[in-house]
Amino acid sequence: MKKLTSLFAAITLFTAVSAQTTDSIQLRKIYDEALINGKSYENLRYLCKNIGPRLSGSANAEKAVDWTKQLMQSYGFDKVFLQEVMVPHWVRGEKEVGKIIANGKSINVALCALGGSVATSATGVTAEVVEVKTLDEVKLLGEAGVKGKIVFYNRPFDPTPIETGISYGTAGDQRRSGPAVAAKYGAVAVIIRSLTHAIDNYPHTGGTQYDSLGVKIPAAALSTVAANQLSQVLKTSKPGSVKFFLKQNCQMLPDIKSYNVVGELTGTEKPNEFITVGGHLDSWDMAEGAHDDGTGVMQSVEVLRIFKSLNYRPRHSVRAVMFMNEENGARGGRKYAELAAENKEKHIAAIESDEGGFTPRGFSFQTSGAIVANANADWKKLLEPYEADKLTVGGGGTDIAPLKRTVPEITLIGFRPDSQRYFDIHHTPNDVFENVNRRELELGGAAMASLVYLIDQHGIRQ
């Protein structure tokens, strides 16, 4: 018995070692292809420089749909198709104007409307400023303290978390819900401190959600320099004497037709079982949407291009999905999930890259600890030479999240690049191609291709 057990153990070990060797050779091939012949950087250059900002509903968003479709066709993927989806169509209009009015002076400051915000009247709104740090403070102040005023949310990013996404999460309620809460108590407008660690003069836009039944008031983000300046003026002026002037003429137009763009390498063994890699094609309107999320979509295309170039025919169908409308509606993600259910597709896993094209750290699994423990046991050693081996429990991504509801067996996975620089440029005019590093970007595509390959070969061990 002992001998048999040993023999069995030896065979198992041999098989495991042999699989590891095959896998490690394949991963090295993937990385070599990305680092020697990688195309995501030059593709990103085109998306940023020849197309540019591409907010849902804009002409540029449609150009991006056409171009990415053609790009994937030119690579000869097995299928390239569009998924029609109706998206919101918000436009910023003329450049916003913001002024601090205090002590007989009027100081222009850098700001921008929040995505989805309503306009001010044509002559703007001027009102006394009340500074708060939290939404609860507004509730405590109530109508007596807020009515007729401009609420100024000024809680800074917490500098202490190592992953900057945590600070974004905890500060984010000011932008997402701050205007809706202030409107309830009669505020006439909201200005928020931009969601960033950086102290500079770039305002950061981003979506805000109004209560569907409530009053909608204009909402804008101040640069952190402007927020510090306003706070300082408030501290050193007579209470109640500081006013703010805001003028913006953004508006929400009727919904408009747009598309997700999907490329596919059809599975040789299980064509109706899918592994999705994706990012979002839309971006905010003030910049090129380089890190948010041009990098994610170009890396997703790159995963399939690498496979094709290495002549790797996946067993499952592998899709690169350019989701539309992540920034102000997430309609593309919902549409993809609806169609997956409607078409009775079986989805094994979906990986989203929407945290910037920075140097890879690893992946977070939006699932129980068991899958992550198994992924660490099976794959960590393989990913270690590429410094992409941090496999943790964590978020997947906004675009893939709806899949969990329509195809519950799926495992959602977020690609995790280094997070330090992301919120310096996120949603600002500074999110441009020049701030993307070629090797960091190509390494990300290779890391994603590696994980897709491992899932394709071995499945997700539950």
Add this chain to the structure above:
Amino acid sequence: MKKLTSLFAAITLFTAVSAQTTDSIQLRKIYDEALINGKSYENLRYLCKNIGPRLSGSANAEKAVDWTKQLMQSYGFDKVFLQEVMVPHWVRGEKEVGKIIANGKSINVALCALGGSVATSATGVTAEVVEVKTLDEVKLLGEAGVKGKIVFYNRPFDPTPIETGISYGTAGDQRRSGPAVAAKYGAVAVIIRSLTHAIDNYPHTGGTQYDSLGVKIPAAALSTVAANQLSQVLKTSKPGSVKFFLKQNCQMLPDIKSYNVVGELTGTEKPNEFITVGGHLDSWDMAEGAHDDGTGVMQSVEVLRIFKSLNYRPRHSVRAVMFMNEENGARGGRKYAELAAENKEKHIAAIESDEGGFTPRGFSFQTSGAIVANANADWKKLLEPYEADKLTVGGGGTDIAPLKRTVPEITLIGFRPDSQRYFDIHHTPNDVFENVNRRELELGGAAMASLVYLIDQHGIRQ
């Protein structure tokens, strides 16, 4: 016996867990101090913007000595002192001129003299170009192929290693020894392809070593754009018809007095046992020496500042050392090692930060696997939350290397930040403060302080 063993195990476990808890609390305090009150970024701004380039022997290098001494005194470190050291004094002189002369045209290209190079004659040197990829090719060509010509070393960086330092190492012989080898066979000058992955128009300087007894010929680095251009012209022109014009008037002046700058928190229990953290204060002359190595010196000062600020009194003496002359002589490192032996100091460990102020990955130990295995067993878990837990066998650093000869019991350790962007800017006019990210830099100082703290508490387990 079993009970006693269990009891002993329980006590051991309790002690271990309790130490881990104390340590993890202390590391969190270190990171909080760095992320909330960190000073290395603003100190680096001063070093780069108010002092600037600081090649050994320059007036700026002396300013940097004075300023860092004052800075550490202002923090109230227990000791701040200078170590006198004679350093080489090389000056670049007027801006170099390089031209490709082919097909009746003369094209100006971006280049710079290599550090330590001799000048051309006042009218420059013009000669036929012979392109090679390796030093061995020059040896094969011999006098017949090289004499009277300009040798053009054009072997690109290997894109496939994940750590870019590996590519720098394997391409580096072209710069370090290429001119000396070509001189042996009668070449009149050498031009090399800049040592970088990036394809751009920045030339990268860096030291070259002549044979002490051999002929010294002028040597310069072309930007990668210029190198590609020259190579293309050579490919498409009649053999032997392409010439290059080089003019530079750099020179080596007599050695000059300079200093290492040392700050110390004296050990409460073992004042004559030392843990050193350091970087190099000198930089190349073409830029601000931000990542190379302003970040390393400012992080080293920050380690002691953090301890002081947290009121942590180390058991061993902890020193921040600003080494002079790493770039073109490494005399400061040798002097520090000589004095360590002369003063009969016991040195436990030295950590060098000289790979840029990028986001931390971990540390490499220039030692046997046992110490690294123990460091992983004891400390990896503690460093994991800070993403600085990659503890590997690897290099220490140029400045601390001489310590191994004078105090052999020492463990040399290199701080390892992410390596992707370093060689884009290394030794170029683009190595400026603006290319350093505040959080990445401060996280590095915190990682170094954490490791120093752990070594101070637990020693290096052999």
